Amino acid sequence: MIEHMLHLILLLLAARSFGEIATRLGQPALVGEIGAGLALAVLAASLNAPFFAELSRSAFLDLAAEFGIFFLLLLAGLEIAPAELFRHSGRSVAVALGGVLLPLALGMALAWWVLPDNPMKFVQALLVGVALSISAVPVAIGVFMDLGMVHTPTGRTVIAAAILDDIIGLVLLAILTGAIAAGSVPGIGAMLPLLGKAALFFLIVAGTGYFGAPRIANLISWLRIPAPEFTALILTALGFAGLAELLGMDFIIGALAAALLFNAKSLGQASFARLKATVSDLTMGLLAPLFFLSIGIRVDFAALAIIPGIVLALILAALMGKIIGAGLPALLSGLTRKEALGVGFGMSGRGAVELIIVSIALEAGLFDYPGPVVANLFSALVLMALVTTIVTPIGLRWLFRERGQQGCNRPG
């Protein structure tokens, strides 16, 4: 018991310290948290000290990672305001679609080319495509704030496209986890029932949102027990999670979908702010750092030595897919080259949802097939996410460096 507690203390301390260092370097905390996991894995492998090996296999890590995924998706859902989906310029729609479709196609093509034949090859290729296509823009938004660029065409386009991107990501996630759960899928033809089920799921979610959300909000304000919002969020998430499982998708889709029903409009500003603060503190303060650390632990640097070309190709496909896929529509719709490049870099970061997908695939045994490429695919995808995430703020700051030098709108 006391050993477990010591493990948890050290793991949490390491994850948050590395997260703080990353934050100070202008990187998102998750880069540092994955880094802590990488460092721990290297220590465990090289020192041959049983303590580090035990630490990296702590039972708390699995538990925290499990709940971390659930709460990270709840938090992601709470940060999407569905009403904003209907206020979109043609430019942001084109940027969002281009930024998803090109990396999806590049990723699937690359994977189809390099992966050996196996019963799950199509699903594996779909995983690579989806992993390349989902953006995480909070980092970019942070940089835009830092440089006072939130209200420039670049900033506005990225932020607007990001909301659409989240929804497209949700749909892709539903289809992908459905494909993983269904097992071997021979081709696109067999995807149709899956697409139908995903459509049914979102129809039910949208219907519940439209008819149910006001009723849930009324019930919450009528109740006298403490914390009815948190209970309602958990119950809705569990309900949708069960529905997702029934329809053959992963249960975590339910968490993301449920959180969409809870927003400032339905709950009122104060209740919603408190609910979000609770989910955010629990996630960012405890569960997410341990989840990202656990991902870092499972990355094998050997992937770099065994399949260096594929790791590099993945990173290039990820960056080019976003910079061309999102940047070209931006350029064609009238932005300058530099602004369009900024949009492309802004959409390049990967993040929590990406890593959640890859770790669900790992748990589901999608990488348990022969061949060095499949065996190292998990590590390659995490390294890709890490590199593209690190590149985003560096690229943006370099691109708009004269703004940083002016020092306008910068705190401190």
Add this chain to the structure above:
Amino acid sequence: MIEHMLHLILLLLAARSFGEIATRLGQPALVGEIGAGLALAVLAASLNAPFFAELSRSAFLDLAAEFGIFFLLLLAGLEIAPAELFRHSGRSVAVALGGVLLPLALGMALAWWVLPDNPMKFVQALLVGVALSISAVPVAIGVFMDLGMVHTPTGRTVIAAAILDDIIGLVLLAILTGAIAAGSVPGIGAMLPLLGKAALFFLIVAGTGYFGAPRIANLISWLRIPAPEFTALILTALGFAGLAELLGMDFIIGALAAALLFNAKSLGQASFARLKATVSDLTMGLLAPLFFLSIGIRVDFAALAIIPGIVLALILAALMGKIIGAGLPALLSGLTRKEALGVGFGMSGRGAVELIIVSIALEAGLFDYPGPVVANLFSALVLMALVTTIVTPIGLRWLFRERGQQGCNRPG
């Protein structure tokens, strides 16, 4: 998987619905939550439907109960402001001490008299004494607010005594869990090393609080990662939990002690309010209802038929211990009879800490000894807590009914 989710939905829904009903009846939510557990246990036993039996054995219940205890004690600790400990009238000190010592003595004497000889008899008697002695006054405070009595002598005395009571409860809890962990304790003589260890624990906690708390607060405000307060609270709780285990006490003592270091003075109003809101929502909205429901499930009404006299004697000792033990010092210090009786009733409620102690004792196997009295002691103690808690608001409202009729200060 989907079955587990359905179980969790139903359990949480039942606990919170019964909690709402209890709240509407002027009772604390935990009365309803335990009631939901009782109802479920009766359904499972009488209907012979496997579904209810599975529901009452859900794996989530144990997990939620485990974490529920931890977070309930964190929350209890956050609600104590240590600085207020030094602002006490002689009256509130006398009320607090009398209200603890008389029930402790009555409980131990009663238990010593009725329990059969067994190696753990002294520890069992100590458990009964402690279970009778710890007050939970939030219910009483709620009633005082409702009746506009917070600033009357009765209200002020109960609220001031409650803070002292919490600290005395913490010390008793430390000693009791030490005794449970140490196993058979033949008598008071063998308690000395235990008392020494408990004293050492509180010395270290107080030292850390005095020298460490300002440093922790400085570190928190220096950090740029999100939710540093929540992480710091969890890390401190785990550290003190490890210390408590090292010194032979239950690890949950650490949670309560750690939370004492976090308050509005050390963290600042805004940070502290947010931290408390997070812990409160997570506890009240999810973990505590499931914990109290799980206690209700494990109560066996047969105790009422097998040892009716002992159940009744426990309830009487609990009520008389508080009404005389806390009420007499109040009367002697100049309150009227009615006011003193109000103080006694106000201190009569049992609550979370009580039930946590009893369930720790259950987990530790303290009731696994032959004889109908020992076997039914858990159920008897929970029923005692339930009855005294229900009696508190009813007694107070009846005692001060003319205030209720005036309708002053009542909402709605």
